[in-house]
Amino acid sequence: MYEGKIIKFYREKYKLTQEQLGKDICSITHISKIECNQTTYSPEIISLLSMRLGINMELEINKLKNIKQHLFHWQDAIIMQSFEDMEQINSELERELLIEISEYRFMYQLLRARYFLMNNWPLEAFKTIKKIQKIENKLTPYETNLLKHVLGIYYFAKHEYVKAIETLKTIQNEDYNNPEYYYHLAIAYHTIQSPVLAYYYAEKSHEFFQDMNNYLRVIDAEMLMIIQVEDDNGKEEIIKRYKKLIKSCELMNAPERKAKVLHNLAAEYFRRKNYEQASRFYKESMSLKDQESPVYLLSLEGFIRSSFDGNLINNDQLIQLTEHGLTIATRIKELLYIHLFKLLLYLLKSKEKEYHQYLFNKALPMFSNSGYTYLIKRSKKELFHYYSNNNLLDEALEMANLLINA
Template identity: 70%
Template sequence: MENKLTPYETNFLKHILGIYYLEKQDYFTAIETLKTIQNENYNNPEYYYHLAIAYHTIQSPVLAYYYAEKSHQYFKDMNNYLRVIDAEMIMIIQIDDDEINEEVIIRLKKLMKSCELCNAPDRKAKVMHNLAYAYFRRKKYDQASMYFKESMSLKEIESPSFLLSLEGFIRSSFDGDLLPKEELIHQAKNGLKTAINRDQILYIHLFRLLLYLLKSKEDQYYQYLSDKALPMFTKFGFTYLIERSKKEIFNYYYKMKLKEDALELAQLIINT
């Protein structure tokens, strides 16, 4: 029936489809769909925010910042302060870099205060997660673990966003040697069980990988990462996980003196 829609309705449909693809974690199709929206027939710059989300997820920080900034101005003009928080958070995390000073952490903490003033615990949970990740990148595992846990406390238990923070909490606690392995294994098993029950394929892979890691099953970890997890990350465009996985596999090949495999993967990484 699309040929019977008005120009506005056609673009509205594209916007809704873009949001649908975001929810399905099909970020490339989301971008492809949202980019076909015609501004002259659809005066709703909110879709810029959804483009920013998609570009952020596939690790395209320049475009993510560009579209987040456009949506930030729109939300500001509309006095929609909750959405201003959403857009500003996307903008902040695009400039996060290990080489940058503490500016990102300071801005995230200020944004957390804004969430409290607006009585928005769901937004605060997202900001806390990103703050935890900023600490994780800086190898400040105790603070990362603390904020991941606080973020989890504000989320619906067993939701995908809860599982995301749980994975971060377990990984930072493991890397920082903050909790006994037995406790972390128990939490990872619960996370895997929830992911299976909710049919969350991304988290099924992440928690299975965590369990191999926690149980010191190195060969199984890299076999699963190479054969099952990495192809899924690639299919759906999880660029950060793709890059991290390739580096881990390369280091493993090098360690095991599998030089031909290591060189082949290194060439692939360079070409990418």
């Protein structure tokens, strides 16, 4: 079964004709039938053909058989976010020539797209996805659903959250035994501010990660569940849950996740207008992050806003911090943070008119195009209050209509 495929692969790899390969061993017709698995053949002929090709047939057959297992190990490493294992298996698979003739070659390409997305290379992922979509009718039911999962993650990376949800919700559970996609659905629903559905899917992913003993991803799902809860009566319980997660991150030596939990704890304090605690935890989160990264800028923006609203740092220092943030955002080409820090500069310099002009003309269109639901809503409210306070009734009515329709 495997011998013919392997012989054909290496014959074509070494640019041999069937006549050249079979010379003094067997006929062209016999070679053709062996390669197409249309005849029986003796072990001696396979041995002679293998020697001419310079391969160990038994070893090659084992490699071909093990590709499936290797791919599922790679998928597990991706789900577990075990980056060291993920990179090692990727390197091994890149050197595995027989993937080209394996029945799992499409699965390999799909997981490769997922690997690209994990490394924040959306363009490479998109190229791979487009190639797979052209032969979608050749995919197994499992691969069809894996394609939907990868495509959903791609849409999320491109800030197309509604598309991500629409795609992920078409996954058929009976053909796809990877409930990890519930987590990506939860993230997408959270981003469009749909807390009930975000909590529902986060809880389902939490169960899956627990069953896998994947405790780092359990932290991710638990954090997502906490964020959806806005119960002022149980606010102390929410704080306790965040602090418990911080301890879990410390026990598992997971500084990146600890930084995320600290940021969300800061955001919770900011929501409650406890600006002193908010700025404290934003600062602690920043200390664990690479300064040349969007996640650092996210916490820096929160730190500046909480320090400004709480009157915790003088204006000159805040302007200096904001200019620092704008410099980083410009250098790493993060348009979202370029807008956010420019807005902060107008705010800190008391340029109210310029702030709202920039918000309406530059920032809000970008937020809308990218689907930043929270920022869209906040911006429209700010513009509505500004127009109302300045007796710009037509503009205020337009913003009111936009808020109602949203």
